[in-house]
Amino acid sequence: MAPYESDDSTGAEEIDDLRSGRRKAARYVVPVAVVGVAAATIGLVPALADSGDPNLPKITAQQLIEKIAKSDVQQLSGTVKISTDLGLPDLGGLEGSIASGATKGGDGSSADPTSKLTELASGTHTLRVAADGPDRQKLSLIESAAEYSIIHKGKDVWGYDSKSNEVYHGTASEDGKKHKDEAPATPKDFADEALKSVDDTTSVTVDGTAQVAGRDAYKLVVKPKQSGTTVGAISIAVDAKTGLPLKFTLTPASGGAAVVDAGFTQISFSRPAASTFDFTPPKGAKVTEHEHGSTRAPEHAPKxxxxxxxxxxxxxxxxxxxxxxxxxxxxxxxxxxxxxxxxxxxxxxxxxxxxxxxxxxxxxxxxxxxxxxxxxxxxxxxxxxxxxxxxxxxxxxxx
Structure with a gap:
């Protein structure tokens, strides 16, 4: 463990400051997951090996929370590995039927983010992400011999499924905020959600340093003080220079492998090429336009x-x-x-x-x-x- 390590814990008197920090943090989120992602619990297997504990200046939990809140990363590109271990039973292929039903309940396209990104709720996945300010983001889900991408550029949001050659087209939220049914997809997203839970039932400490994707980082640990919850602890690796969360790990109270463990394996804070966010529907692709103000229910839905x-x-x-x-x-x-x-x-x-x-x-x-x-x-x-x-x-x- 690095010599700077602090176990200073936030007390009840700091809760208002934490909440204020979370409100500030929400304004600085780089919204990589950009539209209509169905709510799902997603995470990353521990694919990021620490390469030593860097010697960083001492910092308190409150100061690290404030560092996250002040983070203003506008440009980045990188790779995130994702997996989940919820302990769900093998449904023998039923998942495919459920996913199919979810697609019918959306806009009827396999490229609709509402149904497509629910796949992140289980298994291991690799994402490529890129952002250039609030109006240009791209997220690509790399699959075997296929790729699924969401591209946000200005008012347009495109979803493209290369496997089915289907395209989804919608428009971004005018206020720039994430839709209520979007799921977290980056360590920053997860960290923001976790910090909303910080109150007088929570212990928050700094627990050493780490290197994530070649970056020096502090480790913030959030633990419930209450018994009866299934959450054991949450660890957030925070970039020492920018304050951007680089890795998020949630371990269950029951022990064993992490339930959620999301992190960058590679990251750059250089401005991505403008062409990264260009998209034109491929020739012959089926294009589905989002029907604004309506969501079709699945066929034969029960009353x-x-x-x-x-x-x-x-x-x-x-x-x-x-x-x-x-x-x-x-x-x-x-x-x-x-x-x-x-x-x-x-x-x-x-x-x-x-x-x-x-x-x-x-x-x-x-x-x-x-x-x-x-x-x-x-x-x-x-x-x-x-x-x-x-x-x-x-x-x-x-x-």
């Missing part, structure tokens, strides 16, 4: 989707800090069908969950290494980065 939407409007949050649990009422009674309905999706889902009971009644808990969800037989849903026991407790208290 209960209307009840689900009403339930989401009534979303509530129970608990505090890392033990927060979101809950809503789907309006659909009967819960999750049991495994007796084998041979169909309902039976499969029922067999994957654990049956639980409590003052709330009966229900089924679906678990990953990070996020757990309880669906009760009377149609209520409880979800959070908490243990199964904490979910049941929240459901009991919510009655």
């Amino acid at each position: 209960s989707d209307e009840d689900l939407a009403k339930g989401l409007d009534g979303l509530k949050v129970l608990g505090k800090g890392w033990n927060s649990v979101a809950t809503f009422d789907t309006g659909s009674k009967g819960g999750v069908p049991s495994a007796s309905g084998s041979g169909n999706l309902s039976g499969l889902l029922g067999s994957l969950g654990d049956q639980v009971t409590g003052r709330f009644g009966k229900g089924t808990v679906f678990s990953t290494r990070l996020v757990n969800a309880l669906i009760t037989d009377d149609g209520k849903v409880y979800v959070g980065a908490v243990t199964k026991g904490a979910l049941v407790k929240a459901a009991n208290a919510g009655q």
